[in-house]
Amino acid sequence: MSLIVQKFGGTSVGDIARIEQVADKVARFRADGHDIVVVVSAMSGETNRLIALAQDIQERPDPREMDVLVSTGEQVTTALLSMALIKRGVKARSYNGSQVKILTDNAHTKARIREIDDANMRRDLAQGSVVVVAGFQGVDENGNITTLGRGGSDTTAVALAAALKADECQIYTDVDGVYTTDPRVVDGARRLEKITFEEMLEMASMGSKVLQIRAVEFAGKYNVPLRVLHSFEEGPGTLITMEDDGVMEMPTIAGIAFNRDEAKLTIAGVPDTPGVAYKILGPVGEANIEVDVIVQNVSHDNTADFTFTVSRSDLPRAEEVLRSVCEKLGAREVTSNNKIAKVSVVGVGMRSHAGVASQMFAALGEENINILMITTSEIKISVIIEERFLELAVRTLHSSFGLEKDPSKEGSA
Amino acid sequence: MSLIVQKFGGTSVGDIARIEQVADKVARFRADGHDIVVVVSAMSGETNRLIALAQDIQERPDPREMDVLVSTGEQVTTALLSMALIKRGVKARSYNGSQVKILTDNAHTKARIREIDDANMRRDLAQGSVVVVAGFQGVDENGNITTLGRGGSDTTAVALAAALKADECQIYTDVDGVYTTDPRVVDGARRLEKITFEEMLEMASMGSKVLQIRAVEFAGKYNVPLRVLHSFEEGPGTLITMEDDGVMEMPTIAGIAFNRDEAKLTIAGVPDTPGVAYKILGPVGEANIEVDVIVQNVSHDNTADFTFTVSRSDLPRAEEVLRSVCEKLGAREVTSNNKIAKVSVVGVGMRSHAGVASQMFAALGEENINILMITTSEIKISVIIEERFLELAVRTLHSSFGLEKDPSKEGSA
Numbered sequence: 115m116s117l118i119v120q121k122f123g124g125t126s127v128g129d130i131a132r133i134e135q136v137a138d139k140v141a142r143f144r145a146d147g148h149d150i151v152v153v154v155s156a157m158s159g160e161t162n163r164l165i166a167l168a169q170d171i172q173e174r175p176d177p178r179e180m181d182v183l184v185s186t187g188e189q190v191t192t193a194l195l196s197m198a199l200i201k202r203g204v205k206a207r208s209y210n211g212s213q214v215k216i217l218t219d220n221a222h223t224k225a226r227i228r229e230i231d232d233a234n235m236r237r238d239l240a241q242g243s244v245v246v247v248a249g250f251q252g253v254d255e256n257g258n259i260t261t262l263g264r265g266g267s268d269t270t271a272v273a274l275a276a277a278l279k280a281d282e283c284q285i286y287t288d289v290d291g292v293y294t295t296d297p298r299v300v301d302g303a304r305r306l307e308k309i310t311f312e313e314m315l316e317m318a319s320m321g322s323k324v325l326q327i328r329a330v331e332f333a334g335k336y337n338v339p340l341r342v343l344h345s346f347e348e349g350p351g352t353l354i355t356m357e358d359d360g361v362m363e364m365p366t367i368a369g370i371a372f373n374r375d376e377a378k379l380t381i382a383g384v385p386d387t388p389g390v391a392y393k394i395l396g397p398v399g400e401a402n403i404e405v406d407v408i409v410q411n412v413s414h415d416n417t418a419d420f421t422f423t424v425s426r427s428d429l430p431r432a433e434e435v436l437r438s439v440c441e442k443l444g445a446r447e448v449t450s451n452n453k454i455a456k457v458s459v460v461g462v463g464m465r466s467h468a469g470v471a472s473q474m475f476a477a478l479g480e481e482n483i484n485i486l487m488i489t490t491s492e493i494k495i496s497v498i499i500e501e502r503f504l505e506l507a508v509r510t511l512h513s514s515f516g517l518e519k520d521p522s523k524e525g526s527a
Numbered sequence: 528m529s530l531i532v533q534k535f536g537g538t539s540v541g542d543i544a545r546i547e548q549v550a551d552k553v554a555r556f557r558a559d560g561h562d563i564v565v566v567v568s569a570m571s572g573e574t575n576r577l578i579a580l581a582q583d584i585q586e587r588p589d590p591r592e593m594d595v596l597v598s599t600g601e602q603v604t605t606a607l608l609s610m611a612l613i614k615r616g617v618k619a620r621s622y623n624g625s626q627v628k629i630l631t632d633n634a635h636t637k638a639r640i641r642e643i644d645d646a647n648m649r650r651d652l653a654q655g656s657v658v659v660v661a662g663f664q665g666v667d668e669n670g671n672i673t674t675l676g677r678g679g680s681d682t683t684a685v686a687l688a689a690a691l692k693a694d695e696c697q698i699y700t701d702v703d704g705v706y707t708t709d710p711r712v713v714d715g716a717r718r719l720e721k722i723t724f725e726e727m728l729e730m731a732s733m734g735s736k737v738l739q740i741r742a743v744e745f746a747g748k749y750n751v752p753l754r755v756l757h758s759f760e761e762g763p764g765t766l767i768t769m770e771d772d773g774v775m776e777m778p779t780i781a782g783i784a785f786n787r788d789e790a791k792l793t794i795a796g797v798p799d800t801p802g803v804a805y806k807i808l809g810p811v812g813e814a815n816i817e818v819d820v821i822v823q824n825v826s827h828d829n830t831a832d833f834t835f836t837v838s839r840s841d842l843p844r845a846e847e848v849l850r851s852v853c854e855k856l857g858a859r860e861v862t863s864n865n866k867i868a869k870v871s872v873v874g875v876g877m878r879s880h881a882g883v884a885s886q887m888f889a890a891l892g893e894e895n896i897n898i899l900m901i902t903t904s905e906i907k908i909s910v911i912i913e914e915r916f917l918e919l920a921v922r923t924l925h926s927s928f929g930l931e932k933d934p935s936k937e938g939s940a
Contacts, residue, residue, distance in 0.1 A: 130583040164603065168610060170543040175610040182621050183606035186599035190577065193596035197581060197588040208595050212625065213670055234670075257626055257647075 116281035117149040117239070121249065121271035124158035126286055126345035127191050133157075135346060136286075137198035140244060144204050149239045151278065153249045153271040154195055156187025177222035181251070181261045185211065188248035188267070196246045205243040209234065211251035211259065216270065218252035218260045225252055225260035227269065230277035247274060268329035276336035283333065283340050284351075285325060290344035291352035292317065292324055294517040295370040299508050302518030306352050306368060311340075313368040314354045316460040316494045330354065357462050366463035366470060367515040370508050373456045374501060376406065377429040378487070380421040381436055383446025386412055393443060394420055397435050403428045407456070407489045407498055417446070421487060423498060426452050454486060455504040458496040459511055471495050477514035483507050529694035530562040530652070534662065534684035537571035539699055539758035540604050546570075548759060549699075550611035553657060557617050562652045564691065566662045566684040567608055569600025590635035594664070594674045598624065601661035601680070609659045618656040622647065624664035624672065629683065631665035631673045638665055638673035640682065643690035660687060681742035689749035696746065696753050697764075698738060703757035704765035705730065705737055707930040708783040712921050715931030719765050719781060724753075726781040727767045729873040729907045743767065770875055779876035779883065780928040783921050786869045787914060789819065790842040791834055791900070794849055796859025799831040806856060807833055810848050816841045820869070820902045820911055830859070834900060836911060839865050867899060868917040871909040872924055884908050890927035896920050 120140065127133050136152075143150055164184050168175040175183075192208035199206035211218075214234060218225035235245045249267025252260045262269055268285055275283035290305060292314065297303040309317070311334030318327045324342055333340045333354065343351030384390055391410065398405060408422040424432045429452055436448045464470040474495055478485060483506065487498035499507055512518065533553065540546050549565075556563050577597050581588040588596075605621035612619035624631075627647060631638035648658045662680025665673045675682055681698060688696035703718060705727065710716040722730070724747030731740045737755055746753045746767065756764035797803055804823065811818060821835040837845045842865055849861045877883040887908055891898060896919065900911035912920055925931065 130580060134584070167543060167603070167607060171547070171607060171610045172614045176613045179606040179609045179613070179619075179621055182609075182623075183603055186602050189599050190580070190596055193592040194580060194584060196592045196595075197584045200589045200592070201585045206592075208592055210595075210672075259623075 115147045115149065117151075117278060118143060119151045119153065119271050119275040119278065119280045119283045121153040121267060121283070121285045122155065122345060123267065123287060124155040124161070125288055127154055127195065128158040130194070132346075133191070133194050133198050137195060137202055137204075139345075140195075140199060141202045141204050144244055151235060151239070151245045151247060151274055151280070152195065153247050153267055153274060154188060154191040155249050155267040156184075157191055160187040160190070178258060181222050181225075181259045185248070185251040185259050185261055188250055192246045192248045196244075199244055199246070205241070206246055207238050207243050208246045208248070210248045211270075212253035212257065214247060214274075216252035216273070218254055218262070220254040220256070220258065220260065222258075223261055224263040225254070227252060227262070227273045230273055232277045235274070235278065266326075266328075268326040269332055272329045272332045272336075272338050272340065275338045276332070280338065283338050285329075285340065285342050286345040287324060287342060288345065289324055289342070290347055290349050291342050292354070293369065295508055295512050296372070299372075299505050300370075300512045300518075302512065304518055304520060307350070307520075308353050308355060309368050310357045310462050311354055312357075312493050313460050313462055314340075316458065316491070317369055317371045325354075366467045367459050367461035367517065368463075369460055369517065370511045370515075371458045371460055372504060372508055374504065375425050375427075376423045376454050376456050376498065377426045377432075377450060377452035378407075378421055378423045378454050378498060379429070379432055379436055379448065379450045380419060381440055381443075381445050381448050382419045383413075383417045384420050384443055385445070386416050386418040390418065390443070391420070394436070394439055395422070397439055398422075398424075398432060401431055401435050403432050403435070407487050407496065409487050409489070423454070423456070423487070453501045454498050455501045456496050456498055457504065457507045457511065458494050459515065460494045462493050464495070465492060473514060474511060477510050478507060481506055481510050483510075528560045528562065530564070530691060531556060532564045532566065532684050532688040532691065532693045532696045533699065534566040534680060534697065535568070535699045535758060536680065536701075537568040537574070538701055540567055540608065541571040543607070545759075546604070546607050546611050550608060550615055550617075552758075553608075553612060554615045554617050557657055564648060564652070564658045564660060564687055564693070565608065566660050566680055566687060567601060567604040568662050568680040569597075570604055573600040573603070591671060594635050594638075594672045598661070598664040598672050598674055601663055605659045605661045609657075612657055612659070618654070619659055620651050620656050621659045621661070623661045624683075625666035625670065627660060627687075629665035629686070631667055631675070633667040633669070633671065633673065635671075635673055637676040638667070640665060640675070640686045643686055645690045648687070648691065679739070679741075681739040682745055685742045685745045685749070685751050685753065688751045689745070693751065696751050698742075698753065698755050699758040700737060700755060701758065702737060702755070703760055703762050704755050705767070706782065708921055708925050709785070712785075712918050713783075713925045713931075715925065717931055717933060720763070720933075721766050721768060722781050723770045723875050724767055725770070725906050726873050726875055727753075729871065729904070730782055730784045738767075779880045780872050780874035780930065781876075782873055782930065783924045783928075784871045784873055785917060785921055787917065788838050788840075789836045789867050789869050789911065790839045790845075790863065790865035791820075791836045791867050791911065792842070792845055792849055792861065792863045793832060793834040794853055794856075794858050794861050795832045796826075796830045797833055797856055798858070799825055799829050803831065803856070804833070807849070807852055808835070810852055811835075811837075811845060814844055814848050816845050816848070820900050820909065822900050822902070836867070836869070836900070866914045867911050868914040869909050869911055870917065870920045870924065871907050872928065873907045875906045877908070878905060886927060887924060890923050891920060894919055894923050896923075 249270040340354040753767040
């Protein structure tokens with residue numbers, strides 16, 4: 115018998131028929147003897163409906179009241195799911211964020227969880243009840259309703275699992291797990307049985323929208339085993355967990371991630387003096403523009419070329435900021451390109467395997483794909499390439515690193 | 528400067544345009560220097576939408592979860608109205624029942640208020656904020672969300688006014704006050720400037736749907752001056768208050784109330800022995816059927832005829848119960864009639880004025896309206912008549928008691 119936290123998103127509880135399906139699933143787990151805490155989002159469309167009401171009043175409504183408003187969406191789902199469970203003879207009780215209680219800071223619409231009181235949940239679990247908790251919301255120390263920001267229900271689930279020391283936190287979604295790469299791009303893309311938190315973070319930050327980055331960070335920090343599963347199809351999903359040195363060697367590469375939402379800016383002919391990177395990126399940061407890959411080349415005439423990437427939607431503003439920086443520093447020119455994309459190979463195994471980078475560059479070179487920028491981390495190598503080569507690059511790398519084969523099965527063959 | 532509690536029902540906050548109108552009204556009161564607590568219902572249609580969701584799951588959903596579900600309706604309105612006030616530069620803060628907090632018993636879906644904590648509201652009022660409270664809901668001593676039952680928002684408003692010792696509790700509705708009788712039946716029906724709690728109770732219990740009976744009782748018990756006003760038209764409305772002996776004599780009759788939802792049952796030939804009334808009405812009460820007017824006649828052969836009225840929807844069940852009672856008691860027969868109605872003259876003045884009853888019976892007699900049953904209280908005389916005479920009876924009595932004339936203006940003329 116395990117203690118399992120299960121999270122169902124808006125689509126999984128989008129109408130009464132789906133809520134009934136979720137209740138069937140939860141009831142089965144309960145019948146198997148598990149203790150269950152369910153975290154639910156608002157029914158799909160509901161949060162948007164509430165936001166639209168508020169914006170009929172004002173474009174930027176009061177944040178405290180915004181939280182009071184949108185938090186009702188999840189509360190509705192908790193009540194409906196509890197009713198559906200009770201109808202099946204399963205004891206169930208709903209909780210909103212303040213009833214749990216999930217204590218947060220007072221940063222309305224983007225609050226952070228500080229502490230979770232597990233007393234009420236433990237009492238109900240001990241009495242055989244399924245505990246149904248409203249995701250995405252909490253309460254500050256003055257009793258004001260707060261929300262964690264969109265997608266915050268994943269974070270709620272992980273935080274509850276951490277507080278309860280749950281055996282597993284299951285995130286039910288519309289995909290059946292985490293894949294070696296996007297199956298829409300590579301036919302041979304394969305569901306991973308297992309992936310580490312770090313790999314998942316790198317995959318998630320690259321646009322793999324299966325899980326909220328924040329929830330993965332949280333799970334990694336508190337070592338909560340996280341499993342991604344399909345809401346309405348059976349299957350083991352993908353387990354996201356700590357690196358597991360003992361049992362078997364992790365495969366070198368877990369997957370190929372990519373992101374089209376990239377644009378690059380170059381400021382050329384910058385006087386190569388200490389502190390110049392800050393003089394360039396400082397104003398960009400102040401304009402609330404997030405910078406991704408950064409590369410600096412020293413050229414022969416004691417000036418540097420400085421290149422970085424931003425989201426495409428930030429490009430016009432970033433260019434504006436950079437032109438004013440260019441003038442101030444007496445640099446030569448600002449150029450930009452939004453027809454680029456980023457491709458990454460991700461895997462904790464590359465820590466101990468030399469040659470991943472060279473294999474990557476060789477594979478891309480064979481296909482005549484020009485690399486515009488390179489950036490590396492401990493478990494990831496990313497390259498910026500022209501967007502038109504993106505699909506080709508992903509397929510090439512997926513095949514080059516043998517990702518269509520299941521390494522665990524290979525070993526046992 | 529006064530402290531005023533204002534309550535707006537579902538129609539008054541039915542869409543964003545109306546919420547904006549309510550915000551205008553509240554802002555004007557605030558600009559006049561009043562401290563304002565606003566109680567709101569769910570936007571019209573919202574409670575029904577939520578109930579329909581629940582009933583898609585189960586006809587009688589779990590009561591605790593039902594309260595969790597429907598209480599979100601009022602919470603949404605509090606947030607939207609607070610936003611609209613803040614947009615107008617008026618400080619405002621929303622509160623749900625648990626945040627106030629409004630402590631109730633744990634009778635889910637029909638809870639009773641036990642205690643109201645006024646600390647948070649007083650702090651906000653002192654800081655110049657309008658306090659916007661979700662009507663209809665509270666919290667039990669274990670932190671479970673409760674609701675007061677439909678129409679409970681009036682009760683919330685009166686309870687808050689009592690707790691805060693407010694100068695006035697204003698109930699905004701779709702009528703501009705309490706009338707001497709239904710204006711749809713009598714052209715000359717006149718808005719009352721003032722009516723006593725007791726008179727209002729008698730009028731309300733007779734189907735005058737302006738106010739919840741429970742709210743009037745509450746207001747009377749705690750002597751909260753209650754005013755009924757139109758949400759979107761200007762005017763003084765009707766003040767419901769304590770009997771005011773000192774200032775001026777109350778008019779004899781305040782109004783003519785009536786109710787079509789009446790059916791009568793007669794059990795004839797009941798052996799006239801002590802305790803027989805209980806033997807008849809006991810089983811009816813146990814079947815959860817409410818009985819209104821009761822009349823017992825002794826006939827010449829030492830048996831009695833026992834007649835009482837119930838709501839029309841309860842008639843079939845009541846008949847069934849009564850037939851079994853008839854058999855047990857060896858009574859002669861059970862007959863019923865659902866083409867009847869009740870007409871009442873109501874007024875605290877009749878306490879000290881003899882002859883109201885005879886004037887009433889004389890007026891009805893002149894029009895050849897046969898009286899089927901009579902029942903009286905300190906401030907009310909009711910007769911049961913055939914339904915087809917109802918309009919004629921109401922018009923006749925309205926004119927006979929001179930209600931189309933304003934007694935206060937008459938005095939000053």
